[in-house]
Amino acid sequence: MKNGKNNLEEKKILGIPWNAFIFGFVSFLNDFSSELTIRALPLFLKNVLNAKTSVIGLIEGVADSTATILKIFSGYLSDKLNQRKWLVTIGYGLSALSKPLLYYANNWVFVLIIRFLDRVGKGIRTSPRDALIANTTKKEELGKAFGFNRAMDPAGAILALIVGSFIIYFTSKNALKLTQHLFQILVLVSIFPVFVALFLIIAFAVDTKNQNPSAAKVNLSLKGFDKKFKLYLLTISIFTLGNSSDAFLILQAQNRGLTVLEIFLMLAAFNLITTLSAYPAGILSDRIKRQYLIVMGWIVYALIYLGFGLATKTYQIVALYILYGLYYGLTEGVEKALVADLVPPEKRGTAYGLYNGAVGIFAFPASLVAGFLWQYISPSAPFIFGAILAIFASVMLLKVVNMKQE
Numbered sequence: 001m002k003n004g005k006n007n008l009e010e011k012k013i014l015g016i017p018w019n020a021f022i023f024g025f026v027s028f029l030n031d032f033s034s035e036l037t038i039r040a041l042p043l044f045l046k047n048v049l050n051a052k053t054s055v056i057g058l059i060e061g062v063a064d065s066t067a068t069i070l071k072i073f074s075g076y077l078s079d080k081l082n083q084r085k086w087l088v089t090i091g092y093g094l095s096a097l098s099k100p101l102l103y104y105a106n107n108w109v110f111v112l113i114i115r116f117l118d119r120v121g122k123g124i125r126t127s128p129r130d131a132l133i134a135n136t137t138k139k140e141e142l143g144k145a146f147g148f149n150r151a152m153d154p155a156g157a158i159l160a161l162i163v164g165s166f167i168i169y170f171t172s173k174n175a176l177k178l179t180q181h182l183f184q185i186l187v188l189v190s191i192f193p194v195f196v197a198l199f200l201i202i203a204f205a206v207d208t209k210n211q212n213p214s215a216a217k218v219n220l221s222l223k224g225f226d227k228k229f230k231l232y233l234l235t236i237s238i239f240t241l242g243n244s245s246d247a248f249l250i251l252q253a254q255n256r257g258l259t260v261l262e263i264f265l266m267l268a269a270f271n272l273i274t275t276l277s278a279y280p281a282g283i284l285s286d287r288i289k290r291q292y293l294i295v296m297g298w299i300v301y302a303l304i305y306l307g308f309g310l311a312t313k314t315y316q317i318v319a320l321y322i323l324y325g326l327y328y329g330l331t332e333g334v335e336k337a338l339v340a341d342l343v344p345p346e347k348r349g350t351a352y353g354l355y356n357g358a359v360g361i362f363a364f365p366a367s368l369v370a371g372f373l374w375q376y377i378s379p380s381a382p383f384i385f386g387a388i389l390a391i392f393a394s395v396m397l398l399k400v401v402n403m404k405q406e
Contacts, residue, residue: 017137020145022204023129027149028156029197030092035160036190037102038118039267040183041111042247043254047177051108053251057371059108060245061364063115068360070123075131075353079346084128085207091125092201094118096194103187123360127352134340134348135208140286142337147282150332154271154278154325156193161268163189168261175260182260222354228400229342229351233358235396236335239298240362242305242389244370244382249321252308255379256317266318270325277329282337290338295394297330302390309383 013021045051045059074091078084098117105111130146137145164186168175172182222230253263285293304327307320336352343351370382 011136016148017133017141017145019136019206020133020148022200022206023133024149024152026092026197026200026205028152029193029200030095031153031156032160033096033099033190033194033197035157035267035271036164036186037099039157039161039250039264040164040178040186041102041115042245042250043178043260043263044105044180044183045108045111046251046254048180048183049106049108049111052371053248053374054368054371055108056247056251057245057367057369057374059112059115060247061367061371062112063119064245064360064363064367066116066360067119067123067126068357068363070120071127071356071360072353074124075127075349075351075356077349078128078131079349082209083207084132084349085201085205087128088125088132088205089198089201091121091123091129092194092198093121094124095121096198099194100187100191103184126356127349130336130339130352130356131349132205132208134352135345136206139340142340143282143285143290143334144279145282146334146337147279147285150282150329150336151275151278154274154328157271158268158275160190161264161271165261165264165268168264173261176254176257178260224347225343225351225354229339231400232338232342232397233354235393235400236355237358237362238396239390239393240359241366242386242393243301243363243366244386245363245367247367248370248374248382249308249324251374252379252383253317253321256311257314258317262314262318266321269318269322273322273325274328275325277326278332281330281334285334285337290334290341291397291400293334294331294338295397297327297334298390298394298397300330301327302387302394305383305390306387309380309387 011018016024042056045056046053051059074087078087095118098114098121101114101117102111105114133145133149134142167185167189168182171185172179175182222233250263250267253266254260258266281293300323304320304324307316311317311320336355339351339355340348366386369385373381373385
């Protein structure tokens with residue numbers, strides 16, 4: 001078994017560990033599908049269904065929390081059963097089946113149900129997928145592996161948004177609001193790529209088993225994890241409480257006068273910055289303490305959210321949103337790699353479940369609070385609130401850097 005694992009760690013494509021490479025392209029195709037639909041969804045809710053921002057916050061919050069709870073249990077289950085690939089397949093499969101239903105959406109409750117099903121799929125697949133990547137990658141290459149996986153997400157998004165921009169240009173070039181007809185076209189274009197992603201998983205992803213069967217008998221709790229990992233989860237939770245859905249950033253862009261086409265082009269540039277920064281950040285995190293890169297990303301986030309709260313011109317919103325990609329590039333892949341550093345291999349499935357769970361549990365009140373702050377105080381309020389919590393979390397994480405591993 002140990003030799004098999006070592007062989008997988010040596011198996012690479014273009015210098016990228018095998019599973020990280022396969023799931024990188026799965027992420028590319030899945031994000032192509034999601035970007036055409038989910039990114040346009042807040043505009044669809046606001047412009048077509050006339051939903052209030054508190055309702056949009058509720059939908060995004062419920063979606064993220066659903067994914068969270070299932071991330072916890074899917075991570076635990078993947079460790080318990082000592083199998084991961086079939087959970088990942090089911091998760092991607094459910095999302096592939098649910099997204100096309102957006103074509104028929106005619107009220108916000110229906111949208112909520114579809115988002116719920118899509119996020120159930122995400123919740124099932126994310127933790128075991130991350131464990132599959134981590135367990136087939138050498139420790140000194142974890143940053144590279146997760147950085148590549150994170151970079152492929154926005155790469156797929158860039159292509160999707162360019163395709164979407166062409167569709168918008170030839171159907172409703174100067175439209176300030178999204179129409180139902182345009183949204184349905186975007187949904188139709190998004191269907192095929194996600195089924196190709198499902199095929200790649202079934203045909204090429206490699207499952208792994210823990211080397212020590214007895215160590216796989218995990219308990220779904222924080223017991224057995226050291227103080228440093230627990231404090232890391234607490235810090236992530238505080239940051240996430242101020243990290244509301246990006247739907248509010250998109251609504252703020254429209255609120256400041258951007259057309260639907262301009263929003264799509266802005267999102268493409270944002271994803272380009274994320275792609276260009278994620279992989280180098282992952283490699284850099286293999287050479288320096290990952291916490292430092294995460295803190296850098298959170299400070300970027302705080303400054304940009306503060307800017308969103310104060311910006312009044314369209315060019316300011318565009319510049320801030322594009323730079324927002326640095327936050328994603330510096331943090332997401334690195335945050336996951338840090339989890340692998342802090343826990344032993346046989347507990348990584350559970351650890352990723354707890355990590356993803358912490359993010360999602362606090363994402364629900366984050367989006368809900370943001371919706372109410374927007375609706376009842378001002379559109380700037382949720383961004384200022386997020387900036388304050390990001391600074392506080394950054395200070396906390398710096399203390400984690402100097403703690404000794406137990």
